[in-house]
Amino acid sequence: MKSKNKKYLIITLCILVISIVTLVFSNIKKEDEDLAVIAEKVNNTIIPKPLNYKEAEGKFTLNKDTKIYVKGNTEEETTEITKIAEYLKEKLSPSTGYEFTIVKNEVPSGNSIYLTTVEGKEEMGNEGYELTTTVDGIILKAYKPEGLFRGIQTIRQLLPAEIAKSNIVNNVEWSIPASTINDKPEYPYRGFMIDVARHFFPEDVIKQQIDYAAQYKINRLHLHLTDDQGWRIEIKKYPDLTLIGGSTQVGGGPGGYYTQEQFKSIVQYAADRYIEIIPEVDMPGHTNAALASYGFLNPDGKKKPLYTGIDVGFSTLMTDNEKTYEFIEDVVKEISAISPSKYFHMGGDEADSTKKEDYDYFVGRVSKIVQKYGKTPIGWDPIDTAPEINSSTILQNWKDSNEAAREKNMNMIISIASKAYLDMKYNSATPYGLDWAGYIPVETAYNWDPTDYAPRNLVLGIESPLWTENIATEDEMEFMIYPRLLGYSEIGWTPKSSRNWSEYKVRLERQGPRMENEGINYYKDKSIWKNK
Ligand code: ACM
Numbered sequence: 001m002k003s004k005n006k007k008y009l010i011i012t013l014c015i016l017v018i019s020i021v022t023l024v025f026s027n028i029k030k031e032d033e034d035l036a037v038i039a040e041k042v043n044n045t046i047i048p049k050p051l052n053y054k055e056a057e058g059k060f061t062l063n064k065d066t067k068i069y070v071k072g073n074t075e076e077e078t079t080e081i082t083k084i085a086e087y088l089k090e091k092l093s094p095s096t097g098y099e100f101t102i103v104k105n106e107v108p109s110g111n112s113i114y115l116t117t118v119e120g121k122e123e124m125g126n127e128g129y130e131l132t133t134t135v136d137g138i139i140l141k142a143y144k145p146e147g148l149f150r151g152i153q154t155i156r157q158l159l160p161a162e163i164a165k166s167n168i169v170n171n172v173e174w175s176i177p178a179s180t181i182n183d184k185p186e187y188p189y190r191g192f193m194i195d196v197a198r199h200f201f202p203e204d205v206i207k208q209q210i211d212y213a214a215q216y217k218i219n220r221l222h223l224h225l226t227d228d229q230g231w232r233i234e235i236k237k238y239p240d241l242t243l244i245g246g247s248t249q250v251g252g253g254p255g256g257y258y259t260q261e262q263f264k265s266i267v268q269y270a271a272d273r274y275i276e277i278i279p280e281v282d283m284p285g286h287t288n289a290a291l292a293s294y295g296f297l298n299p300d301g302k303k304k305p306l307y308t309g310i311d312v313g314f315s316t317l318m319t320d321n322e323k324t325y326e327f328i329e330d331v332v333k334e335i336s337a338i339s340p341s342k343y344f345h346m347g348g349d350e351a352d353s354t355k356k357e358d359y360d361y362f363v364g365r366v367s368k369i370v371q372k373y374g375k376t377p378i379g380w381d382p383i384d385t386a387p388e389i390n391s392s393t394i395l396q397n398w399k400d401s402n403e404a405a406r407e408k409n410m411n412m413i414i415s416i417a418s419k420a421y422l423d424m425k426y427n428s429a430t431p432y433g434l435d436w437a438g439y440i441p442v443e444t445a446y447n448w449d450p451t452d453y454a455p456r457n458l459v460l461g462i463e464s465p466l467w468t469e470n471i472a473t474e475d476e477m478e479f480m481i482y483p484r485l486l487g488y489s490e491i492g493w494t495p496k497s498s499r500n501w502s503e504y505k506v507r508l509e510r511q512g513p514r515m516e517n518e519g520i521n522y523y524k525d526k527s528i529w530k531n532k
Pocket of ligand 1: 349350380398
């Protein structure tokens with residue numbers, strides 16, 4: 001080729017490449033803009049995204065005379081719905097300054113929010129609801145009171161963000177766009193976990209986190225109650241578990257524990273928000289706090305020293321000693337008596353100091369103890385690989401290894417560390433958290449689906465765990481949980497086919513002021529909140 005022709009060819013090729021790149025980028029940008037316009041138009045900032053949202057003409061505006069009406073199919077149900085109405089009132093009164101009088105068993109006549117299970121359809125399931133807003137008022141209908149509780153979270157999010165303030169806000173029109181929403185969750189299990197063993201968090205902190213999570217329709221909180229660094233639940237037969245085993249934490253701070261009364265109070269507070277507390281006693285590894293409390297749990301009969309570092313895999317219960325199983329049975333019995341959840345989490349992870357055959361024997365035997373007390377065992381992988389573990393146990397899958405669970409048809413809770421761990425840093429600049437499973441930016445946390453890891457029919461749902469090796473305060477905890485928990489709530493609630501990062505991002509951005517007004521110390525990701 002002549003050099004002049006070659007030059008033209010190179011120039012033409014360059015122009016072509018530049019044009020294609022420009023076209024692709026402008027299309028991506030346009031797609032983002034289109035989605036933003038859609039989100040704007042439907043005024044739908046709701047997270048998790050409802051299954052079905054139909055816009056109508058007009059709006060309903062709350063005022064000082066707006067009343068909340070309640071009616072169930074039975075008196076008992078009406079009483080339960082009244083409690084839900086009181087909760088709604090608690091959330092709407094501080095910022096509006098309105099009273100929201102609750103009226104029982106009457107049919108409303110306008111300017112009202114009507115919460116009812118009358119004519120609620122069974123196909124809505126326990127958590128589904130139908131929310132109709134017209135210029136006259138709001139009708140929220142569900143098959144069960146639980147569905148009404150999920151539905152009032154949607155009402156809160158349809159109101160202006162100032163609704164989340166704790167002081168009276170004037171000059172805001174408290175209106176909701178006229179619309180019909182039909183909604184129900186994709187998965188029955190939508191949880192998060194707090195490790196209260198590595199760092200202890202008192203009752204009021206846990207309750208605050210429960211109340212925050214409830215607005216995103218989260219329905220499970222798993223409490224990781226025991227680990228090498230601390231035992232956090234009072235066991236009356238073994239007081240030293242908490243007196244000694246609960247006396248410190250990572251870094252050597254004073255630690256702490258929940259009395260059984262405090263634990264019951266957390267359970268009740270969560271139940272009032274339709275959140276189930278799942279207790280975990282991690283074993284046979286992650287047990288140094290127990291080994292430090294009682295000599296009889298150790299081969300030499302002597303108590304181990306307390307541990308305040310962050311290594312894992314060095315401790316084990318004696319799997320061939322009957323005293324171990326008597327101890328476990330006593331612990332399971334006491335916790336089961338104060339824990340209404342049908343689940344009991346028996347740990348089973350990182351038992352690196354337990355021989356595989358001993359581990360298999362141990363988890364098989366403990367799963368039977370748990371079932372003896374009427375509970376369904378949950379265990380971290382590799383619990384599924386033990387021969388005696390079958391489909392009556394649930395796998396909490398944190399590594400990408402669940403072949404045995406698939407073969408055995410075990411139900412699974414998906415918590416893949418590289419996607420769902422709330423303690424992983426967002427990026428290299430994140431001041432706390434760990435990075436052994438990689439960074440988890442907000443987009444990565446949102447952009448996956450449990451069916452990437454397990455067959456749909458075996459997936460019970462998802463859970464995002466917050467391990468607390470280097471998370472020591474409530475502020476740090478919130479920074480790691482928020483805003484990622486919103487994405488996890490949507491993965492659990494909204495079908496995969498309705499989820500899209502670009503559109504989600506618009507809704508997430510609008511949640512910022514709400515979280516701020518509530519006082520949540522969320523991570524203000526620059527790619528979402530550009531001006532924060
Ligand atoms: C785990 O992260 N050790 C379950």
